[in-house]
Amino acid sequence: MADPAITAAQAPRESDFSPRKIRISLVVLLGTLFGSSILPMMAISLLLVPMTEEFGWSRTEYSGGMAAMMWAGALSAPLIGRYVDRVGVRPTIIGGTIAVALLVMLMSLQDGSLLQFYGSFGLLGIIGSTALGYSKVIGALFTEHRGKALAIFGVESSLAGATAPLLVMWLISNYGWRGMFVGLGLIILAVVPILYFYLDEPDTPVHPATGGTAPVLPGLVTRDVVRTRTFWLITIASFIAIGPAMGLMPHYVPYLMSRGFDGAYAAVIISASTIAMAVGTVAGGWVLDRAKNAKIAAPFSVLSTLGILMLMAASSTFGGVALLVAASSLVGFAGGAKRPMGTYFHMRFFGLRSFAEVTGLQGAFMAAGMGIAPIAVGYSYDRLRTYQPAFVVMVAGLAITVVLYLLLGPYRYSKDFADAPFEPEELERGGIKAEGVTVSTAISG
Numbered sequence: 001m002a003d004p005a006i007t008a009a010q011a012p013r014e015s016d017f018s019p020r021k022i023r024i025s026l027v028v029l030l031g032t033l034f035g036s037s038i039l040p041m042m043a044i045s046l047l048l049v050p051m052t053e054e055f056g057w058s059r060t061e062y063s064g065g066m067a068a069m070m071w072a073g074a075l076s077a078p079l080i081g082r083y084v085d086r087v088g089v090r091p092t093i094i095g096g097t098i099a100v101a102l103l104v105m106l107m108s109l110q111d112g113s114l115l116q117f118y119g120s121f122g123l124l125g126i127i128g129s130t131a132l133g134y135s136k137v138i139g140a141l142f143t144e145h146r147g148k149a150l151a152i153f154g155v156e157s158s159l160a161g162a163t164a165p166l167l168v169m170w171l172i173s174n175y176g177w178r179g180m181f182v183g184l185g186l187i188i189l190a191v192v193p194i195l196y197f198y199l200d201e202p203d204t205p206v207h208p209a210t211g212g213t214a215p216v217l218p219g220l221v222t223r224d225v226v227r228t229r230t231f232w233l234i235t236i237a238s239f240i241a242i243g244p245a246m247g248l249m250p251h252y253v254p255y256l257m258s259r260g261f262d263g264a265y266a267a268v269i270i271s272a273s274t275i276a277m278a279v280g281t282v283a284g285g286w287v288l289d290r291a292k293n294a295k296i297a298a299p300f301s302v303l304s305t306l307g308i309l310m311l312m313a314a315s316s317t318f319g320g321v322a323l324l325v326a327a328s329s330l331v332g333f334a335g336g337a338k339r340p341m342g343t344y345f346h347m348r349f350f351g352l353r354s355f356a357e358v359t360g361l362q363g364a365f366m367a368a369g370m371g372i373a374p375i376a377v378g379y380s381y382d383r384l385r386t387y388q389p390a391f392v393v394m395v396a397g398l399a400i401t402v403v404l405y406l407l408l409g410p411y412r413y414s415k416d417f418a419d420a421p422f423e424p425e426e427l428e429r430g431g432i433k434a435e436g437v438t439v440s441t442a443i444s445g
Helices: 004-010 019-034 038-055 059-087 089-109 114-141 146-154 156-190 192-198 229-258 263-288 294-313 320-337 341-350 355-384 388-406
Strands: 431-434 437-440
Touching: 019 038, 019 114, 019 156, 019 192, 038 059, 038 089, 038 114, 038 156, 059 089, 059 114, 059 355, 089 114, 089 156, 089 192, 114 146, 114 341, 114 355, 146 263, 146 341, 156 192, 229 263, 229 294, 229 320, 229 341, 229 355, 229 388, 263 294, 263 320, 263 341, 294 320, 294 341, 294 388, 341 355, 355 388
Parallel strands: none
Antiparallel strands: 431 437
């Protein structure tokens, strides 16, 4: 009987544009847009007025719902990721989608208790983390065009940001906010049959399934990933880089006004930044497919640094709106370009075996940065009556990320994961165990 691993290796490579891969990609896109927690998350800002008026909550109390969702999701993501890696993508995503749909419909029964409100959104953050499996499917599905594929799916948040509010507003206008929750739940539930019949487990390029529920994929286990220098370089760089985007978000209009601009320009600036981010995401994916190593992230960190410096300098008397739009667009473009990079780097350095758990672990650090940055920027203004010191810290942090990315070594795995991560003489040095071979920690990046 032929060795299945050898047979898989000798089989002709499937095109990235095969009907099967296109079908799975469309299912993933549909699932992420309409079968995940994105829809109810997009509804939060539109529900502020009707819910606070009905229950007499302050806006600060209402904002706690978003915070509960983010922090609960961050804390649970490593555990959910571990479950995805061990049990499989299909049962986790399908079960998670059903749970999200039922929970969203139950949220229509809010009775004014803040504990109930925070608890429901916190639970939504936990269950919504099951969507981690989608990135694992896409990453395993594509080889030559993986960067572009990840980039396209990275733009999904922009698509959701453009379409979901229209759907949510239509539901609220016609059925009230309670009816909106029921409607969103039904939409999410309608995606389940499509996922059941058409969503596949991640491909197994070389290693066949060994009888477990989830296929055995090439890569390092989580405990060995976190022992590598590469993991911490990527994680620290990502933690620092999230600061400017999240730190500026709630303070953008006040900052523009402090620089002499009319607050009405905010919509134009945000639109320019959003468009630039979408373009940057696609550009970043295109570059990833052609770059030989992860150092390609460094130039985009340089662009982010330049963009923040331009924002610091822009005012109504220096550069005007033109400089402000250019700066915001540059920051958006560079930030968008780095969207698919974290996922891509995880696959090329650590493989697919513990992808969801490792991604969830890094997500916890990212969420911490998202929570800290806005508070730090606000603290800077409250103490010093200016935002400029916060910008100085952002520039310094982004400069550090340039160095961190330049320290990254060569990729451990090829695009299709089909070859051994290292040469035989390197495998004999001892260190990290990966798929039945021993990999040296000295070459971790």
